[in-house]
Amino acid sequence: MLGKGVVGGGGGTKAPKPSFVSYVRPEEIHTNEKEVTEKEVTLHLLPGEQLLCEASTVLKYVQEDSCQRGIYGKLVCTDFKIAFLGDDDSALDNDETQFKNKVIGENDITLHCVDQIYGVFDEKKKTLFGQLKKYPEKLIIHCKDLRVFHFCLRYTKEEEVKRIVSGIIHHTQAPKLLKRLFLFSYAAAAQNHAATDPRNHTVMFDTLKDWCWELERTKGSVKYKAVSVNEGYKVCERLPAYFVVPTPLPEEELSRFQGHGIPLWCWSCHNGCALLKMSALPKKEQDDGLSQMQKSFLDGIYKTIHRPPYEIVKTEDLSSNFLSLQDIQTAYSKFKQLFLIDNSTEFWDTDIKWFSLLESSSWLDIIRRCLKKAIEITECLEAQNVNVLLLEENASDLCCLVSSLVQVMMDPHCRTRIGFQSLVQKEWIMGGHSFLDRCNHLRQSDKEEVPVFLLFLDCVWQLVHQHPPAFDFTETYLTVLSDSLYIPIFSTFFFNSPHQKDNVHQRQLSLPLTQSKSSPKRGFFREETDHLIKNLLGKRISKLINSSDELHDNFREFYDSWHSKPTDYHGLLLPHIEGPEIKVWAQRYLRWIPEAQILGGGRAATVSKLLEMMEEVERLQEKIDARPHGQGALLAEAPLLLRGSARLSALFPFALLQRHPSKPVLPTSGWKALGDEEDLAKREDEFVDLGDV
């Protein structure tokens, strides 16, 4: 917005009179004000962070009130982030930003968060990669958290443009070595880790004790035992050092196929039924002897777990009857395009077809199928008293997803913050989900990049959204968690397996040049395993397929009967999976789109109001309890957490892009109105006063 832009950037220059025309090219406003806006802003560096290159007089476009303005500043690239140092940064230090991210500022993009980089050459947008012959006049960065940045380089010195553009492209797009992750420089520089509060202790599952504790908690210790056979990763680099298997399973069996074909315990239900997972046996070249061996081995395993006390075990093959990773990847890449919007015009164009675009991405349908699968498994465990064995090629993608979803639904402990974190630690980190590959942190293969963990968080979000009182955490927690996938300060989401993590630490960060590939993941080609599984488990699978009608009826009955009863938030929790009930996680996906913001409204308003009221009730109650007959003087206002909710955006605490009370409304050129800023500010203050009375 014209008036606002100058007030923000110029600091004291008289704002031009508001005019009816508000699509003004930002450079037209700013070029003659350069001298006013030049002010040094210091770059904030983390311990171990190094500045790599920088460029000054870069213009950052800001989408506001459906029109663009620009802020001059410096664009820098460090070994941790790309940062824009705007000249009106001082304006950020008001109370609205009290909930800002402490590591990543509003204009910071971690290198791992960069998704795509585009350059604009003569009004044409092209993807940038590799060596450039020509440098763009505008840089567009799409981030994995769905922010979109526009940097205009037209006023930047040519030398600097070259340096910054090639620097950014190199550091975000080129394949990297694990040891070059910022994680390690940070860990080396920031020595003192904050001591963990024992009360807020997340179980890490990196000791035998942790697994025993989990067995005790779920009363699974009768039939299952924790084993330390993989200590030092002697058996298998894919599995954690400690894990849990059925008690009668002989320990020497475990090492036969490097941990493949072993039923690993995930969780025990209150009725004694357990959720198990198993990675399929690796397919070798046509060697009859070997596959014969595999067959007899598997038969032995099945005999063990089919004997009492295990009763019936149902096998759920996730790599053939369910989603493929390819499906997830395709769906998400279509889905995210709906939110990576370059400008308002584009936004309004997609808005018309919003629902059909959403549907054709089939992301919501994938969420529905995951939730449905989890309900089916829950039904087996809860209603049919049957053990369930999840089967997948490496047992580290959909196995993690489904087994942790089942646990969130069935185990109220997993719905507390600590319980949820422990669950992520158990199923995803120790379960060997390859975060490094799935997030493509090293930029080694785009093909491997699949947002499985994000899909899990989105499924959990559906549950949180449908049953907020059942959870100890809010959607904001999930959103922040999803962001932390791309912040290389916390090591949690930056390794493919616990072995890889421990190995790096032991060798004190000096890794060999070729990274040891513990388990060559052969992507999404399910045919490889398909064949084998059908051969080995042919009988069982055909049984499963035949009974699918019956299965459907069981599912329907279980689902309907649960939903017809009042919800016990401390018990079994099932999501609704009908069409209208699966929603878009607005806080995560829509948070940066100014058109979708509601100022002074939305959930944030309700929550802050409720907090305020609960505090007040408590305070008054205390007052009464303290002085039953007193002539209590008027109470002094206690400091409230979120004062003045009218100022908050519905997407609080994220939507910082826009922080003044006038709301853009319509894409009507010539109607992009300008309010009288002074007047608005005055009125807003009046309101805040009113709220304090």
Added chain:
Amino acid sequence: MEFSDLIRTGRAQAKLLRGPEAPPLRGTLCLTGHHLLLSPGPQATSELWLLLLRSVDSIEKRVASDSGTITLRCKDLRVLQLEIEGVEASLDIARSIEALSSLESVITSFPFFYRPKGLRLGDAWHFHPPERYYKRVARETNAWRLSEVNEDFSVCPSYPRAVIVPRSVDDGALARSARFRQGGRFPVLSYHHAPSGTVLVRSSQPLTGPQKRRCAEDEELLRAVLAGARPGARGFIVDTRSSQAAKQARMTGGGTEAKAAYPGWKRLHRPLERGQPLQESFVRLVEACGDLQQSTDSWLRRLEGCCWLAHVKEALSTACLAAQGMEREGACILVHGAEGTDSTLLVTSLAQLILDPLSRTMAGFQELVEREWIQAGHPFQLRCAHSAFSHARPKHEAPTFLLFLDCVWQLGRQFPLSLEFGEGLLLALFEHAYASPFGTFLCNSEKERCLCEVRTRTHSLWSGLNQPKEQRKLRNPLYAPNPLAIWPSVELQSLRLWQGLFLRWIRPPEPSEVAWEKVWQIVTDKEKTKLSQPTVSASEPQL
């Protein structure tokens, strides 16, 4: 005509199925002139079940060897099933319900017989006349006056007796302007926005016709509107038709204001769906919601296909445009489409809700509905004759009022603290607009209501709703007065299907309703603790 002529069998044994949630009800079924009753018998614990026949939208009958099944689809979107003993009895009852539910006579309708305890006739009827709103306007500006030019409804049959017009225009000029506007709906004041001094005015289309006729008095009236705001003020005419449709209307005698004839006014076209396409959109949406149990696959595509949310978006964004024009541009706004009784009212009433904090209170919203819909001549009887289930060919039906309620619901969802009323009030208004024991939504205009003596012979919905026992269901426990305008996000991404209405009878109540109950508890707790603190309770406003 006697009701008894239409009732052949008045009594039978039956079983009632009320959807998957409620248990079936068994007992004696009775048919009266206005109701269907099911008395569960003396030993049963549940009470009498009662259905207003007027609320039956469509009826389907099926017979077996010794019983019949009647499916009743109601105007509030409920689906009921009655299993009746005896083939003859069930056919008779079905026929009677069909006949009684479609009676067109107003004065034999139930509101004329409804005499609830605790209410007195005529209580709330003088609750919200235009005179009352004029008092408020007169405090804010001197440029407008209350005219009784329509005292006997001869100038405009669909306007109330009194309307607010520019002070400088006399009644004679008003009458001549009325002859230049379709249905006599000359421009009248809808809302005065005190902070900017601008006004929202509504009318019907001018009758320019193919000869491009003009009317000096009409031009003078619009000039006076601008002059009343401030010297040199500008105005926008928001036409709710596309510019092409407006041009075409000229062939049938209508048209739109010529630029040259109305200096200072600029025309904007914002086409809003109306009439039959809107009704079809409603029908398709209800169908899609009814099919949920069968398939969940292409839900989003069906939702898009029925276009309902697109209509919500268009209505809200046009209202925002009008509101923005007043607040940000300091311009006066005239809204009209063709007749000026449907989409026009949708836009003017929503714009007020966005701008005016008073209209977001319980009393203010009721006044808004009364002033901008009922008294402004929205033909409720024609528009709400049938809901989404009717097999009859729609003639004048259109869910414009429902669209308004949906837009209000979206506003309430986006600004959960800013409306004093909750979803309950909107649901109640929807139900009562289609079938009601109260007289408020009867007839098409004030004129007809006077002829039928609705005011003296029926009860007002407002007095029914404002009884203390009803209030809890209707209020928003989180309400905090917000003096600012509330600018909604109108993108489809931000809009939601109103599940509380469209899926109300299909799925169990949302868990959020349980949460809502908890919120009520906290709010009541807060009040209790406040009341036990004398110093604080004195300053606490009445909730």
